[in-house]
Amino acid sequence: xxxxxxxxxxxxxxxxxxxxxxxxxxxxxxxxxxxxxxxxxxxxxxxxxxxxxxxxxxxxxxxxxxxxxxxxxxxxxxxxxxxxxxxxxxxxxxxxxxxxxxxxxxxxxxxxxxxxxxxxxxxxxxxxxxxxxxxxxxxxxxxxxxxxxxxxxxxxxxxxxxxxxxxxxxxxxxxxxxxxxxxxxxxxxxxxxxxxxxxxxxxxxxxxxxxxxxxxxxxxxxxxxxxxxxxxxxxxxxxxxxxxxxxxxxxxxxxxxxxxxxxxxxxxxxxxxxxxxxxxxxxxxxxxxxxxxxxxxxxxxxxxxxxxxxxxxxxxxxxxxxxxxxxxxxxxxxxxxxxxxxxxxxxxxxxxxxxxxxxxxxxxxxxxxxxxxxxxxxxxxxxxxxxxxxxxxxxxxxxxxxxxxxxxxxxxxxxxxxxxxxxxxxxxxxxxxxxxxxxxxxxxxxxxxxxxxxxxxxxxxxxxxxxxxxxxxxxxxx
Amino acid sequence: xxxxxxxxxxxxxxxxxxxxxxxxxxxxxxxxxxxxxxxxxxxxxxxxxxxxxxxxxxxxxxxxxxxxxxxxxxxxxxxxxxxxxxxxxxxxxxxxxxxxxxxxxxxxxxxxxxxxxxxxxxxxxxxxxxxxxxxxxxxxxxxxxxxxxxxxxxxxxxxxxxxxxxxxxxxxxxxxxxxxxxxxxxxxxxxxxxxxxxxxxxxxxxxxxxxxxxxxxxxxxxxxxxxxxxxxxxxxxxxxxxxxxxxxxxxxxxxxxxxxxxxxxxxxxxxxxxxxxxxxxxxxxxxxxxxxxxxxxxxxxxxxxxxxxxxxxxxxxxxxxxxxxxxxxxxxxxxxxxxxxxxxxxxxxxxxxxxxxxxxxxxxxxxxxxxxxxxxxxxxxxxxxxxxxxxxxxxxxxxxxxxxxxxxxxxxxxxxxxxxxxxxxxxxxxxxxxxxxxxxxxxxxxxxxxxxxxxxxxxxxxxxxxxxxxxxxxxxxx
Numbered sequence: 001x002x003x004x005x006x007x008x009x010x011x012x013x014x015x016x017x018x019x020x021x022x023x024x025x026x027x028x029x030x031x032x033x034x035x036x037x038x039x040x041x042x043x044x045x046x047x048x049x050x051x052x053x054x055x056x057x058x059x060x061x062x063x064x065x066x067x068x069x070x071x072x073x074x075x076x077x078x079x080x081x082x083x084x085x086x087x088x089x090x091x092x093x094x095x096x097x098x099x100x101x102x103x104x105x106x107x108x109x110x111x112x113x114x115x116x117x118x119x120x121x122x123x124x125x126x127x128x129x130x131x132x133x134x135x136x137x138x139x140x141x142x143x144x145x146x147x148x149x150x151x152x153x154x155x156x157x158x159x160x161x162x163x164x165x166x167x168x169x170x171x172x173x174x175x176x177x178x179x180x181x182x183x184x185x186x187x188x189x190x191x192x193x194x195x196x197x198x199x200x201x202x203x204x205x206x207x208x209x210x211x212x213x214x215x216x217x218x219x220x221x222x223x224x225x226x227x228x229x230x231x232x233x234x235x236x237x238x239x240x241x242x243x244x245x246x247x248x249x250x251x252x253x254x255x256x257x258x259x260x261x262x263x264x265x266x267x268x269x270x271x272x273x274x275x276x277x278x279x280x281x282x283x284x285x286x287x288x289x290x291x292x293x294x295x296x297x298x299x300x301x302x303x304x305x306x307x308x309x310x311x312x313x314x315x316x317x318x319x320x321x322x323x324x325x326x327x328x329x330x331x332x333x334x335x336x337x338x339x340x341x342x343x344x345x346x347x348x349x350x351x352x353x354x355x356x357x358x359x360x361x362x363x364x365x366x367x368x369x370x371x372x373x374x375x376x377x378x379x380x381x382x383x384x385x386x387x388x389x390x391x392x393x394x395x396x397x398x399x400x401x402x403x404x405x406x407x408x409x410x411x412x413x414x415x416x417x418x419x420x421x422x423x424x425x426x427x428x429x430x431x432x433x434x435x436x437x438x439x440x441x442x443x444x445x446x447x448x449x450x451x452x453x454x455x456x457x458x459x460x461x462x463x464x465x466x467x468x469x470x471x472x473x474x475x476x477x478x
Numbered sequence: 479x480x481x482x483x484x485x486x487x488x489x490x491x492x493x494x495x496x497x498x499x500x501x502x503x504x505x506x507x508x509x510x511x512x513x514x515x516x517x518x519x520x521x522x523x524x525x526x527x528x529x530x531x532x533x534x535x536x537x538x539x540x541x542x543x544x545x546x547x548x549x550x551x552x553x554x555x556x557x558x559x560x561x562x563x564x565x566x567x568x569x570x571x572x573x574x575x576x577x578x579x580x581x582x583x584x585x586x587x588x589x590x591x592x593x594x595x596x597x598x599x600x601x602x603x604x605x606x607x608x609x610x611x612x613x614x615x616x617x618x619x620x621x622x623x624x625x626x627x628x629x630x631x632x633x634x635x636x637x638x639x640x641x642x643x644x645x646x647x648x649x650x651x652x653x654x655x656x657x658x659x660x661x662x663x664x665x666x667x668x669x670x671x672x673x674x675x676x677x678x679x680x681x682x683x684x685x686x687x688x689x690x691x692x693x694x695x696x697x698x699x700x701x702x703x704x705x706x707x708x709x710x711x712x713x714x715x716x717x718x719x720x721x722x723x724x725x726x727x728x729x730x731x732x733x734x735x736x737x738x739x740x741x742x743x744x745x746x747x748x749x750x751x752x753x754x755x756x757x758x759x760x761x762x763x764x765x766x767x768x769x770x771x772x773x774x775x776x777x778x779x780x781x782x783x784x785x786x787x788x789x790x791x792x793x794x795x796x797x798x799x800x801x802x803x804x805x806x807x808x809x810x811x812x813x814x815x816x817x818x819x820x821x822x823x824x825x826x827x828x829x830x831x832x833x834x835x836x837x838x839x840x841x842x843x844x845x846x847x848x849x850x851x852x853x854x855x856x857x858x859x860x861x862x863x864x865x866x867x868x869x870x871x872x873x874x875x876x877x878x879x880x881x882x883x884x885x886x887x888x889x890x891x892x893x894x895x896x897x898x899x900x901x902x903x904x905x906x907x908x909x910x911x912x913x914x915x916x917x918x919x920x921x922x923x924x925x926x927x928x929x930x931x932x933x934x935x936x937x938x939x940x941x942x943x944x945x946x947x948x949x950x951x952x953x954x955x956x
Contacts, residue, residue: 006737007691046530052541054848055627056714060732063530074733100894101838102727104734149533213485216705223701227694232735236534249580254538255552256582257710259484360579370532416578 002117004071004277006230011192013277015117017185018071019088021178025069026086028174029140037084038137041171043069044156045077061233064369065142065153067278068179072116078124078156080131083140088118091127128160138165144172147384148365148372148394173378179368180375181402186368187452189279190404194450194461196229197274197281201464204270205475210289214240214258217270225274235280235371239271242289246443247412249361262289267297267443273371273450280371282406283462284448291475293468296438300411300445301468303335307409308447308466311363316457317401322385325363325393328409329355336411341439344430354430356389357421360414364406365394367450373404403453412444480595482549482755484708489670491755493595495663496549497566499656503547504564506652507618515562516615519649521547522634523555539711542847543620543631545756546657550594556602556634558609561618566596569605606638616643622650625862626843626850626872651856657846658853659880664846665930667757668882672928672939674707675752675759679942682748683953688767692718692736695748703752713758713849717749720767724921725890727839740767745775745921751849751928758849760884761940762926769953771946774916778889778923779946781813785887786925786944789841794935795879800863803841803871806887807833814889819917822908832908834867835899838892842884843872845928851882881931890922 003012029035045066049058060075070079070090078091092112100106109121122130131139141155155168182190200221207220218238225231241251242262246269252258262268266289273281286304288297307328315324333349336342336358342349349355366373376395377384385391399405418436421427449462465474481490507513523544527536538553548557548568556569570590578584587599600608609617619633633646660668678699685698696716703709719729720740724747730736740746744767751759764782766775785806793802811827814820814836820827827833844851854873855862863869877883896914899905927940943952 006693006735007739050627050629051539052524053624053627053629053631054542055624055629055850056848057731058536059715061529062732064532073735097894101892103731104723104726104729146531146533149528149531151528151531151533153531213708215484215708215710219701219705222704223697226700227697230691230693230737232693237537245582248582251582253535253581254540257484257551259708261485370534372533414579416575 002115004073009228010230011189011276013071013189014185015071017183018069019117020183020185021068022081022088023086024178024183025175026081026083028178029083032170034170035083036137038135039083039140040134040136041081041083041140042156043079043142044154045070045072045079046075048075059232062278064278065175067369068175070116070118071277076124078127078158079118082134087120089120089122089130090116090118091122091124094123094125127158131164136164138167140171141166141168142171142175143168144176146374147377176374176378179373180366181400182368182404182452186279187404189277190281190368190450190452191461193229193231193274193276193279193281194283195463196225196231196276197272197283198463199228200224200274201270201272201283201285202474205285205287205465205471208262208268208287208289208291208475210262210264210266212262214242214245214260214262217268218252218258218272221270221272229274229276231274231276233275235273235275235282239269241443242266242268244441244443246286246445247414249412264290265294267445269444269446271446271448278369280367280369281450282367282371282448283450283464284408284446285464286445286447287471287475291477292472296442298468299339300439300442303332303339304409304411304445304447305466306335307332308407308449311407311409312449312451312458312460315399315407315451315453317399317453317455319399320396321363321399321405322382322390322393322396325390326350328363329359329389332359332409332411340435341432342430343432349430352426352430353388354421354427357417357427358411359389359409360392360412360417361410362389362393364408364448366403366405368404399453401453401455404450405453406448406450408446408448410444410446413439413442414444415440480593482551487706488708489667489754491549491667492663493549495661496547497595498661498663499546500559500566501564502656502661503653504559504561506656507561510648512648513561514615516613517561517618518609518612518614518616519559519561519618520634521557521620522632523548523550523557524553526553537710540756542756543653545847546653548594548596549755554602556605556636557596560612565598567598567600567608568594568596569600569602572601572603602636605636609642614642616645618649619644619646620649620653621646622654624852625855654852654856657851658844659878660846660882660930664757665882667755668759668846668928668930669939671707671709671752671754671757671759672761673941674703674709674754675750675761676941677706678702678752679748679750679761679763680952683763683765683943683949686746686765686767686769686953688740688742688744690740692720692723692738692740695746696730696736696750699748699750707752707754709752709754711753713751713753713760717747719921720744720746722919722921724764724923725892727890742768743772745923747922747924749924749926756847758845758847759928760845760849760926761928761942762886762924763942764923764925765949765953769955770950774920776946777817778917778920781810781817782887782889782923782925783944784813785810786885786927789885789887790927790929790936790938793877793885793929793931795877795931795933797877798874799841799877800860800868800871800874803868804828806841807837807867810837810887810889818913819910820908821910827908830904830908831866832899832905835895835905836889837867837887838870838890838895839888840867840871842886844881844883846882877931879931879933882928883931884926884928886924886926888922888924891917891920892922893918
């Protein structure tokens with residue numbers, strides 16, 4: 001049985017997982033009456049990419065749909081699936097002989113067949129010949145919008161494709177929907193990478209102390225994930241904000257590169273997730289740099305934790321994700337009110353958009369082969385809301401067993417949002433200025449878990465200290 | 479004084495370095511009689527890049543020429559230099575207000591001026607207006623071949639540039655030549671990043687033992703470089719080959735991802751270099767996984783070390799790099815002959831190309847803002863050789879003080895090259911088959927130092943154990 005694995009201490013991804021994905025797709029496509037038994041699916045894998053005009057290449061990462069169907073880690077490939085038989089054909093680049101000198105062993109077609117367990121393997125330069133022998137009635141390529149980036153998936157292309165009947169619309173929603181419900185084998189990878197990321201977060205918490213730089217937390221996380229978990233890539237750029245940086249939602253990129261010295265008394269908000277075999281994790285831990293919560297830190301932390309607990313206790317198949325978002329907001333505003341930051345009726349505050357001042361982002365998003373996974377706003381599903389905060393949700397769907405999603409409520413003190421709220425009489429009437437002013441340099445708290453939706457609840461794959469007591473105990477220096 | 483720095487334990491790169499680079503370029507361009515005092519240089523910085531159609535972005539890395547002149551770490555900028563006055567104008571993107579919520583503080587134009595110490599700062603959408611006010615006689619943009627990748631540098635472009643006189647040929651060879659000779663401030667960064675990489679290599683050697691996976695060495699190197707050195711990026715993908723993988727020259731990419739378990743008795747060849755502020759290092763250490771050389775390992779290692787020592791003792795201003803390459807090859811073949819792997823006259827072997835069987839790559843390359851730095855084959859310099867091995871050199875120039883270059887002789891037992899040599903009577907007559915066969919699964923050895931060329935020799939910035947004794951002593955478990 002062929003597997004992807006980074007050594008025997010890491011998870012073995014069986015190639016049968018990708019065969020099962022292909023079979024699932026074919027089953028769905030066979031329902032389409034426009035497709036006869038000569039229809040095929042053609043996907044193009046990613047290409048290697050250079051850093052500008054130099055000969056330095058980025059470490060290749062495969063395109064997610066291509067991984068989903070074929071699990072191939074090399075650049076420059078194509079994959080074809082015969083919808084009626086489920087047969088799979090992998091096309092690999094024909095490499096020059098001196099590849100063996102510079103890049104590694106030259107795999108034969110048979111080597112690739114054994115490695116990926118596709119039914120057939122050919123060279124990319126044989127695409128036209130092999131496809132013309134199959135004389136397909138239609139070639140389904142893929143084009144469709146990514147509703148998180150606004151970008152459009154690039155359909156497969158090879159010279160000569162013009163002479164076939166090609167459709168680039170049918171495939172996209174079907175394969176995206178296939179990816180939304182995770183298979184048992186996929187769930188085991190997701191469980192593994194969430195465990196590795198959880199342990200890496202715990203390791204970071206153990207070494208944390210004021211005086212470290214934010215990126216030293218990132219370095220520790222990267223190192224643990226790779227060395228112990230075999231995770232060469234992250235699912236996204238590490239967000240390691242301390243102090244006021246913890247209120248910058250996508251902190252950590254090149255213009256704000258986790259380069260601050262962490263100070264005594266500050267909160268840390270570390271949002272980091274490793275990637276294994278293309279599958280993602282996305283976990284946020286928030287904790288005081290010195291390992292001991294102040295009363296104010298406890299107040300905000302517990303407000304977010306209460307929101308998280310409420311959702312964890314309510315999410316299950318059949319529940320609307322929008323309702324979960326609003327539940328989290330409501331519970332958190334209630335806690336902030338109890339803490340003296342807000343006054344007034346919670347429903348009135350919600351109607352006035354006070355929830356989106358403190359949590360401008362959505363409650364959570366699908367994850368899988370992408371960290372913001374596909375399928376959030378497919379044609380037959382509820383459309384994006386226009387309500388503040390809710391409009392940031394990456395899906396408005398009703399939950400189904402097998403969906404994998406983050407639950408990540410947060411509470412942040414973001415200067416421009418607070419200033420706008422205080423200037424808006426519809427919102428400022430709920431805000432207790434002298435109390436909120438105490439938190440102006442607080443930053444923020446986010447608690448983010450990766451959970452599997454089941455028929456009657458959730459299974460939480462995130463295994464980190466979560467309560468104030470658990471965190472203080474874990475971080476206590478001996 | 480504004481600096482780039484990743485915390486006070488790391489090197490401070492003064493922004494004056496980039497001003498000096500601009501001044502050096504202007505001095506050179508002022509010699510050009512085709513340019514009057516209204517000529518300007520315009521460079522375009524790099525853009526952020528998404529992973530396929532997703533909203534995951536690669537951590538932004540600035541384009542090297544743009545770094546050279548401006549030291550700017552944000553994407554989406556342009557920079558203009560007024561050749562006659564040396565005045566610099568930085569153009570930055572106009573960001574939306576909610577950038578502050580998601581990405582970090584919104585810097586004002588004045589913030590950017592303080593951060594980068596350019597004379598003026600404007601928004602990118604003001605490019606046409608500001609440039610038209612200057613009414614330049616000519617705008618020099620940059621286009622030219624990268625002789626390592628074969629790719630061409632992309633000239634700056636903005637909407638409206640068509641109405642100016644634009645030349646994209648003059649600038650390239652001048653700025654590339656400027657980059658070849660390192661300034662004192664650049665030398666200090668290069669010294670710093672070579673020291674960090676040296677220490678990271680030493681750390682890897684300390685933890686090495688059979689049973690580790692190759693990528694665990696990579697993880698350790700990355701972690702040390704980032705955590706201690708503030709180096710978020712590598713200068714190239716880490717090459718961590720053990721056993722026969724050490725003979726794969728560019729091992730470590732996604733299709734051969736450093737995923738082998740390192741076995742007792744194997745040699746490790748680890749070629750890794752951190753990057754700080756855009757400036758590169760490129761260091762290779764070769765050593766036995768268990769810390770103790772066998773006689774055969776000593777033989778090959780000392781053959782390469784003798785070649786490296788010969789070059790280190792001979793390289794200086796005025797010496798031809800091609801001669802250094804041939805010197806290294808000659809010394810190494812002599813050692814292999816003494817070891818019983820070869821018979822016959824060394825010069826005859828060289829003429830027959832036996833050197834390129836065991837070292838198919840060049841002796842070394844410039845490094846600076848690129849790991850294979852620019853200026854190797856500029857128009858006025860010696861052209862690339864056609865001789866085996868020598869044709870792989872990334873420059874054939876005569877050395878000058880201030881050049882920074884790798885010295886990296888190697889000896890590899892590469893199956894397809896050995897098989898071809900044994901099948902070629904012009905080469906096989908020098909090969910002692912029964913001895914060489916003993917090394918068929920040896921892999922290879924490379925010793926790579928980063929050295930500054932001076933008037934009368936070199937300064938070696940690489941500080942790692944190099945002799946057999948030094949390595950065995952360093953790796954000895956207490």
